[in-house]
Amino acid sequence: MLSKELIQKRELELKNSIDFKFPERLSRPHYLIIQLKKHLKAEKPETWQNPGMVRSRKNLSVNTTKARSNRAVLFMDTLIKLLENRGHIIKVVDFTTRIIIDGIEIDIALREVYKVVKQPLGHNSRELAPTGKLCFKLDEIWGREWYDGAKTIEDQIFNILATLEIYAETEIERNKKYAEQRRLREIEEAKQRELQRIRDNEWSRFNNIFSNIERWKKAQMIREFLNTASDSLSEEECEWISKKADWIDPLVNREDDILGFYESNL
Numbered sequence: 296m297l298s299k300e301l302i303q304k305r306e307l308e309l310k311n312s313i314d315f316k317f318p319e320r321l322s323r324p325h326y327l328i329i330q331l332k333k334h335l336k337a338e339k340p341e342t343w344q345n346p347g348m349v350r351s352r353k354n355l356s357v358n359t360t361k362a363r364s365n366r367a368v369l370f371m372d373t374l375i376k377l378l379e380n381r382g383h384i385i386k387v388v389d390f391t392t393r394i395i396i397d398g399i400e401i402d403i404a405l406r407e408v409y410k411v412v413k414q415p416l417g418h419n420s421r422e423l424a425p426t427g428k429l430c431f432k433l434d435e436i437w438g439r440e441w442y443d444g445a446k447t448i449e450d451q452i453f454n455i456l457a458t459l460e461i462y463a464e465t466e467i468e469r470n471k472k473y474a475e476q477r478r479l480r481e482i483e484e485a486k487q488r489e490l491q492r493i494r495d496n497e498w499s500r501f502n503n504i505f506s507n508i509e510r511w512k513k514a515q516m517i518r519e520f521l522n523t524a525s526d527s528l529s530e531e532e533c534e535w536i537s538k539k540a541d542w543i544d545p546l547v548n549r550e551d552d553i554l555g556f557y558e559s560n561l
Contacts, residue, residue, distance in 0.1 A: 514544035
């Protein structure tokens with residue numbers, strides 16, 4: 296969770312550092328606002344799910360009735376200008392309004408609040424009606440929302456801005472922490488892999504002793520056979536057998552004219 300104390304402190308810092316008064320009317324609107332206003336004017340209101348609602352799909356995420364569209368547009372224009380004045384970025388990506396603060400992406404949306412309208416007895420349908428109240432939402436912060444209430448969302452704009460910045464800073468620190476944890480984990484994994492490589496090599500060398508013992512025994516058996524049977528063998532056969540004994544003997548490890556070194560035949 297975000298620290299309320301940090302948000303309140305940042306909100307106070309923003310109020311003291313920015314000469315600001317919420318504008319009464321639109322002036323030199325941001326290009327995204329020009330697109331939004333044009334879209335809201337041309338879009339036909341819904342007639343069934345949220346009667347009277349005008350949805351902005353390809354522009355800034357603003358869903359409101361025609362009656363509240365000018366207020367919504369003015370709020371978003373003011374927020375965008377405050378954000379950009381602070382060096383932040385706002386853009387529309389895949390039907391989503393996204394704020395980027397030091398590389399941290401935060402999705403936002405502005406909507407008009409609807410309420411359930413009581414129906415006459417015998418009616419089972421559920422109808423909604425606009426309340427005229429606006430709600431600003433940060434989709435990525437556990438559904439954090441600001442509603443018109445004791446304070447309007449206009450009066451809460453510095454709290455919204457402070458929350459956005461504190462969230463981004465918190466995410467940056469969290470990412471740094473995760474990156475450091477990942478770096479240490481990769482170092483440890485590399486150590487474990489090297490240790491395993493050393494162990495595997497040690498086992499290989501150890502098992503090779505038994506392989507060499509078997510080879511040496513076979514060489515000795517060949518030589519014993521040669522000593523016993525040499526009188527019944529030709530000189531060429533004796534020489535061939537002797538070379539094969541030297542070939543298999545790990546202490547001699549002679550290269551064979553045809554088979555090469557013994558290890559290459561494993």
